[in-house]
Amino acid sequence: MINTIIFDLGAVLIDWNPNYLYSTIFTEDERHHFLTTVCTPAWNEEQDGGRSLAEGTQLLIEQFPEHEENIRHFYGRWAEMLGGEISGTVALLTQLKESGNYKLYALTNWSAETFPIAEERYAFLSWFDGIVVSGAEKDRKPFPSFYKTLLNRYAVKPEEALFIDDNLRNIKAAEELGIRGIHFQNPDQLKAELIAYGLIS
Incomplete structure (x- = not known):
């Protein structure tokens, strides 16, 4: 029972969908590439698992410095991902x-x-x-x-x-x-x- x-x-x-935010920033192909190679679900899961947003963000910026601004948007503009x-x-x-x-x-x-x-x-x-x-x-x-x-x-x-x-x-x-x-x-x-x-x- x-x-x-x-x-x-x-x-x-x-x-909740990161595409809501990043569709305002990238073309469709750019958005797909960014969310599958930079701000990936696996990376986000580490923050879900307790890693601080600041640490997760900094680690990614070190890997992809050319994407710093848009990496910071992931949590800086996180509320825009909420439908x-x-x-x-x-x-x-x-x-x-x-x-x-x-x-x-x-x-x-x-x-x-x-x-x-x-x-x-x-x-x-x-x-x-x-x-x-x-x-x-x-x-x-x-x-x-x-x-x-x-x-x-x-x-x-x-x-x-x-x-x-x-x-x-x-x-x-x-x-x-x-x-x-x-x-x-x-x-x-x-x-x-x-x-x-x-x-x-």
Whole structure:
């Protein structure tokens, strides 16, 4: 029986995309090159895992001094990468919350330095019974220790939990710990799977 639902945030509930910022700076080809060779997802994940924004920025500037200005924009203008809430998923979160049947948590790879911006912008973040932020823990998905932090902190039994994430790598890591997973693709697909689990109607 599932009594706990754990959400990822970025690309599930919150529309975050570096392209929103860099489309105002580069052509499409330039933007693609910059975000796949300079400010890469792997580099950003290190800040999500606890490395300071200042250190991460400086390391990259040393590697790519010709891109210094645009590297500094990544965190200097980070709020411009935030879109709105993903309304279809927030509607499902609302339904789950209002049912009163489930504990709701968030497990997110997110820098501790930028997460307060999201907390101010998205009121639904206050609905969770707990949020575990990778940057604050200096740990991140897909490492098992990060999932265990949430399980232990909130006394969650893996077999009673369902985890929703847009990254299949993170879903597989949760399943290794005995947590059922839904690989999020869009709100309609998520709704269908929640109905299939009998969690909503």
